Amino acid sequence: MTDLAIIGGTGLNKLEGINIIRRRVMRTPYGEPSGPLTYGEINGNEIVFLPRHGTGHTIPPHKINYCANIWALKEIGVKEVISIAAVGGINNKLAPAQLAVPDQIIDYTWGRENTFYEGGAGKVIHIDFTHPYDNALRTRIINAAQKAGIAIFEGGTYGATQGPRLETAAEIDRMEKDGCDLVGMTGMPEASLARELDLAYACCAVVANHAAGRGDKEEISMKEIELYLNKAMQQVRELLIVVLSNPSST
């Protein structure tokens, strides 16, 4: 039985260090997920991996079929989802290569398919989303980081932007005033769709760069993003191995 899924973001298209058991191509009422689901095993614990941007990183944030991805994971019986997501750091404590486990979200995205509850013949359903991330799963990530000796920022508000362009400095100023600590393009509607299907969902954010107008650089360099992501993803892999080796939410 596979309880835990990892949705990998930019810089994490596959999970090294895990024994691959099989791959499964899924179809859903919402179309195809970003790629085949990869079943892996570590210390006798099975997990499932899904690369959010596709196996070859070809799907931009606004074109990801979030509904199909979350539906497919629910369909195979997954109970918990850890999202790995590259972000820009707005809070000055969040420098490149730092990891964070946010506890709040502000959604600035638009035009994305963002619900399984479209009304019609079904009932109108409003989910509670006061605390968008599952606290037990967040704690599990934080505990695993402590065990692995990896520094991790606990809390913070994730601002989800539409992309695929990065933000302007003024947009980041506004987001900071709103209370955002991190900015990324894929956190929504992924988190609310997971809640709609009653999946425990938490995010391990990986700071790839100072957000626009932050830090001491005039512009955001893609080369630097890649460099920091490569560095930080090594830590994410170590962290996930500890999480996966300790299956229960304790």
Ligand code: HPA
């Ligand atoms: N903004 C939005 N998404 C991102 C960023 C950013 O600065 N860095 C990595 N993903």
